[in-house]
Amino acid sequence: MATPQFAKFYPDFYIERDLDKCIKCKKCIRECTYGAHIWDEKKKILKEDHSKCVGCHRCEATCPTGAIIIKKHPSAFREHANWTPWFIKNIYKQADQGGVLLTATGCAQPFKNYFDHLVLDACQVTNPPIDPLREPMELRTFIGPKPSLVEVEEGENGKFRLKKPLPRNIQLEVPIMFAAMSFGALSLHVHHGLARAAKELGTLYNTGEGGLHASLYEYGSNTIVQCASGRFGLHVDYLNAGVAIEIKIGQGAKPGIGGHLPGEKVTEEISKTRMIPVGSDAISPAPHHDIYSIEDLRGLIYALKEATEYKKLVFVKIAAVHNVAAIASGIARAGADAIVIDGLKGGTGAAPTMFRDYIGIPIELAISAVDKRLREEGIRHRVSIIASGGIRCSADVVKAIALGADAVYIGTAALIACGCTMCQKCYTGKCPWGIATNNPELIKRLPPEVAFEKIYNLVRAWAHEIKEMLGAMGLNSIESLKGNRDKLRAVGLTKEEMEILEVKHAGE
Amino acid sequence: MSLELDVSTLHYSKVNRLLREAILEGEKEIVLKGVNGHRYLAAGVSANVKIDIYGIPGLDLGAFMRGPVINVYGNAQDGAGNTMDEGKIIIHGMAGDVVGYAMRGGKIHIKEDVGYRVGIHMKAYMDKVPVLIIGGKAGDFLGEYMAGGVIVLLGMFSRYPERPIAGLFLGTGMHGGTIYIRGKVKESQLGLGLKPYALESEDEKLLEELLKDYARDFGLDPSEFFKEDFVKVVPYTHRPYGRLYAY
Numbered sequence: 001m002a003t004p005q006f007a008k009f010y011p012d013f014y015i016e017r018d019l020d021k022c023i024k025c026k027k028c029i030r031e032c033t034y035g036a037h038i039w040d041e042k043k044k045i046l047k048e049d050h051s052k053c054v055g056c057h058r059c060e061a062t063c064p065t066g067a068i069i070i071k072k073h074p075s076a077f078r079e080h081a082n083w084t085p086w087f088i089k090n091i092y093k094q095a096d097q098g099g100v101l102l103t104a105t106g107c108a109q110p111f112k113n114y115f116d117h118l119v120l121d122a123c124q125v126t127n128p129p130i131d132p133l134r135e136p137m138e139l140r141t142f143i144g145p146k147p148s149l150v151e152v153e154e155g156e157n158g159k160f161r162l163k164k165p166l167p168r169n170i171q172l173e174v175p176i177m178f179a180a181m182s183f184g185a186l187s188l189h190v191h192h193g194l195a196r197a198a199k200e201l202g203t204l205y206n207t208g209e210g211g212l213h214a215s216l217y218e219y220g221s222n223t224i225v226q227c228a229s230g231r232f233g234l235h236v237d238y239l240n241a242g243v244a245i246e247i248k249i250g251q252g253a254k255p256g257i258g259g260h261l262p263g264e265k266v267t268e269e270i271s272k273t274r275m276i277p278v279g280s281d282a283i284s285p286a287p288h289h290d291i292y293s294i295e296d297l298r299g300l301i302y303a304l305k306e307a308t309e310y311k312k313l314v315f316v317k318i319a320a321v322h323n324v325a326a327i328a329s330g331i332a333r334a335g336a337d338a339i340v341i342d343g344l345k346g347g348t349g350a351a352p353t354m355f356r357d358y359i360g361i362p363i364e365l366a367i368s369a370v371d372k373r374l375r376e377e378g379i380r381h382r383v384s385i386i387a388s389g390g391i392r393c394s395a396d397v398v399k400a401i402a403l404g405a406d407a408v409y410i411g412t413a414a415l416i417a418c419g420c421t422m423c424q425k426c427y428t429g430k431c432p433w434g435i436a437t438n439n440p441e442l443i444k445r446l447p448p449e450v451a452f453e454k455i456y457n458l459v460r461a462w463a464h465e466i467k468e469m470l471g472a473m474g475l476n477s478i479e480s481l482k483g484n485r486d487k488l489r490a491v492g493l494t495k496e497e498m499e500i501l502e503v504k505h506a507g508e
Numbered sequence: 509m510s511l512e513l514d515v516s517t518l519h520y521s522k523v524n525r526l527l528r529e530a531i532l533e534g535e536k537e538i539v540l541k542g543v544n545g546h547r548y549l550a551a552g553v554s555a556n557v558k559i560d561i562y563g564i565p566g567l568d569l570g571a572f573m574r575g576p577v578i579n580v581y582g583n584a585q586d587g588a589g590n591t592m593d594e595g596k597i598i599i600h601g602m603a604g605d606v607v608g609y610a611m612r613g614g615k616i617h618i619k620e621d622v623g624y625r626v627g628i629h630m631k632a633y634m635d636k637v638p639v640l641i642i643g644g645k646a647g648d649f650l651g652e653y654m655a656g657g658v659i660v661l662l663g664m665f666s667r668y669p670e671r672p673i674a675g676l677f678l679g680t681g682m683h684g685g686t687i688y689i690r691g692k693v694k695e696s697q698l699g700l701g702l703k704p705y706a707l708e709s710e711d712e713k714l715l716e717e718l719l720k721d722y723a724r725d726f727g728l729d730p731s732e733f734f735k736e737d738f739v740k741v742v743p744y745t746h747r748p749y750g751r752l753y754a755y
Contacts (some may be wrong), residue, residue: 099755236593
């Protein structure tokens with residue numbers, strides 16, 4: 001007798017087909033990459049294997065007659081506040097297969113979301129709001145170290161000039177950049193969309209640790225290249241290709257572990273970009289083995305700066321963990337130009353479920369703690385803070401900046417803009433929406449122009465909303481919002497939480 | 509014609525600037541004297557030049573470099589050849605930790621001993637097959653996470669006769685490439701699941717070729733190397749994470 005596979009007995013989703021509407025065109029079969037729709041040749045009918053449905057809604061969205069609805073599977077377990085279906089089914093999976101639970105996206109556990117406990121201020125009576133449609137409103141943001149003081153001297157013709165040149169900075173037209181997502185995790189089409197959107201919006205996208213595809217070098221002035229522990233596709237031309245190099249120490253979705261791209265995903269194109277043989281596993285160790293201390297980190301930061309003749313800014317990305325403030329202080333002192341902090345809710349294409357859900361701390365607390373620590377030490381001006389992980393709307397951006405960030409990264413939000421339905425199966429490489437896949441047939445489902453348009457529209461809309469919110473607060477530049485916690489009030493937070501966030505309670 | 513610089517009173521950044529300027533002006537041979545812990549020498553340099561270093565270069569000598577041939581007449585500190593792409597580093601003495609980290613191409617020849625974590629995550633791609641040859645002994649974690657390329661450990665020119673040829677966890681997590689060891693290595697020193705194997709004829713041919721080049725760099729007699737047998741360590745799997753997950 002074959003061993004029963006318990007996980008298969010209880011599907012997460014239920015494919016409901018309206019037989020009156022179904023014209024048996026079999027489009028659902030062609031669209032589903034998981035084999036959930038089946039044609040019964042004998043009976044000439046369409047059938048479903050609910051256990052294979054991942055809830056991506058591709059069939060529902062593309063059915064020409066609207067005959068399909070994907071529902072949560074109605075089959076229920078007896079209610080139990082502790083042993084919810086999530087835990088029961090995970091145990092079945094592991095008992096069936098004996099492996100580490102794998103998932104994607106960011107933390108799915110309902111931890112307190114601090115963004116949702118913060119409200120913004122607006123002008124009433126005593127100071128006038130600003131209408132961004134009629135008055136200038138600046139979202140321009142400069143990433144990089146600022147001088148501790150600005151000295152001017154009188155030059156010829158009585159004109160004043162700076163005594164020393166300002167440190168190199170990167171100018172962003174919106175304080176929103178695109179987070180590191182590699183070619184390999186994403187299709188090349190999405191990378192093209194991100195790169196073009198970054199260019200048109202005046203911001204940056206990030207290559208992730210997948211190297212830089214030859215066709216993307218032209219977007220160099222809008223590119224951050226990443227140097228992670230596997231050093232894949234990393235060479236002199238790559239380091240010089242962008243405007244910044246990000247040393248990836250950690251990621252919010254999986255702090256403390258490395259990553260690996262399974263050999264199945266290393267196709268011809270990916271092999272060229274990562275510079276590894278086709279079909280071989282690409283393993284990124286948990287640490288950079290040349291970095292075991294802040295001093296070692298300084299070693300790599302300056303190795304990169306020397307190698308690129310100080311023309312590139314160096315970012316250091318870490319996951320938000322318990323001691324994030326002290327670590328960030330070390331990173332600033334190690335010579336980084338920007339610190340990227342990726343919070344508990346930070347996304348991924350593949351992470352062990354336990355890591356995604358339970359490791360790391362919320363980004364809101366981390367930004368505030370880091371900003372405070374760097375201010376107390378008098379080194380806040382030496383680095384920019386980039387907040388990442390779980391930014392869902394423009395108000396989240398505003399709150400992150402008011403808590404002390406200079407700018408934010410968005411990843412998941414940009415993918416949702418491209419049609420991602422958060423089915424959380426990126427690691428299968430079968431993304432039916434053509435986003436997190438490199439299957440040559442599937443990537444056609446999302447052409448680069450569409451990816452570009454959607455991502456561009458999203459950030460354009462958010463930028464306008466941010467201007468409106470700033471105007472309502474009576475501010476005319478995003479600079480005036482940075483670390484301006486007076487514009488925030490807490491609703492339903494404890495004293496301790498408010499102390500860390502440095503915000504007052506609503507009504508105070 | 510070669511350019512000779514006494515760098516003993518210069519900051520590494522200045523030295524690198526002078527190096528780059530000289531290369532830009534077409535200089536093919538540069539001699540650096542008085543090197544004393546200067547970091548990042550020739551880091552990111554992409555040119556076919558010869559650089560002779562007298563003294564002890566500091567951290568990350570030749571990191572990310574593509575092309576230069578560097579002779580170090582002395583010892584080298586940590587991180588020599590970090591993520592190097594092409595070229596050669598010849599060290600006529602000892603080298604520190606993390607030599608050749610993630611190197612993708614080129615050669616590193618070291619006359620004597622090396623420290624810990626040497627050759628970690630070396631990788632190979634197409635015609636790029638990095639080679640790291642150590643004349644002395646190595647510390648722990650030699651060739652950890654190795655994904656490609658060749659490491660040769662000779663154990664012949666060591667200042668530490670009492671030590672074993674390699675430290676512990678040799679080749680831990682390797683999933684590509686080959687480590688050749690002259691003489692014997694205890695299985696307990698190897699990473700989990702690894703075993704020493706006897707050489708095949710292709711191995712011998714490759715070793716002969718690699719060691720001839722090594723001998724030439726240090727003026728040694730290549731026949732000396734083969735007076736003792738070699739063993740090789742290769743990955744027990746190319747897919748260490750193949751069956752790790754439940755979906």
